[in-house]
Amino acid sequence: MTTGLFFLANFLFCLAYIVRDMAYLRAITILAALSTLPYFYFLESPLYSAIGWQLAFIVINAVNLTVLLMSRRPVSLDDDQRWLHQHTFRILSPREMLRVLRPARRQRCPAHVALIEQGQSLDKLILLLDGEAEVHAGGQHRATLRAGDFAGEMSFVTGKPASACVVTKSPVDYLAWQRRDLEALYHRDPRLKDAMQGVLGADMARKLTR
Template identity: 60%
Template structure:
């Protein structure tokens, strides 16, 4: 009688699993439901071993995926630089996604007076200043200043048009570079990353206009 009750309980859990939206809860409930069917299959007049094997396989697969999901959701400890970026320029990205994005970036440095961006060039990368100060110039006339946390050349990067100004380092500048092809591959794997990064670029442009 108990085994029958467990079997009905398992079916209720299966129904419940398909009603929840959180994948971790779905897998956890499914594991419990599948486990509850094992006594029923075992204590039949002739144990249903084939059914038990399939249920165990089902449990193992869901347990593996649940473990992977929980590991992905673990809180991560950000570095000082990552914390600063997460609180400013990249605040639309969740910490784990932001770290994934940062790991794809190349870090470059230039000295005072060197060009970060040259006018009339095709810009196939997205740039983000980490430290230092740069100046946007058109025909050697200052038009704007770029500071840590600012994107550089984002308009040309988004529009695929030639750069309209020079960007000159006013002091040593350290910056991140994301090649366009690297971001495109990332967007294919994670479309939400594209929208979040575009939102960050939009907010950066709005902040520059407000200065």
């Protein structure tokens, strides 16, 4: 009986190496490790050291499996967050978007005020939530920014002074990320940096098309 469990455990270990989903891999590994315990215990001379190591593997995989499953739980978005996900952050998962939004601060700017000055070095990334703003360069109107559009993103990404000024056409609500907060977020999860570059690229392409 115990020998059969030992062979079953090794079969499960092999199966765990085949599956691609990390949750299944960890779950099968836990079952496999559990299956080895009777074999090691009921030997003529129980292998307590092997049992101890298997228990350690079980605990480590159980903790990581719990964390993984919790990270996959569906997230609840309010109406504003759902709109942002559909219009601006669609290439991110809802959970990733919430992580990006967490360090942002909501602010308000009255009408006919320069949100960004031409030649200004930006240390924050701006995303309009409500209202409109106009982009002016060389004294000429270049574009109109609306809810869901980023402002000054090229200057923020390149670190160069803003090539145009952005003036609010109406009262504007917007989100602002400080550079240091985004860098801290990217340090914790480098994948988010690539994802945000994709978001900004999609925003610029949308503006050019419009």
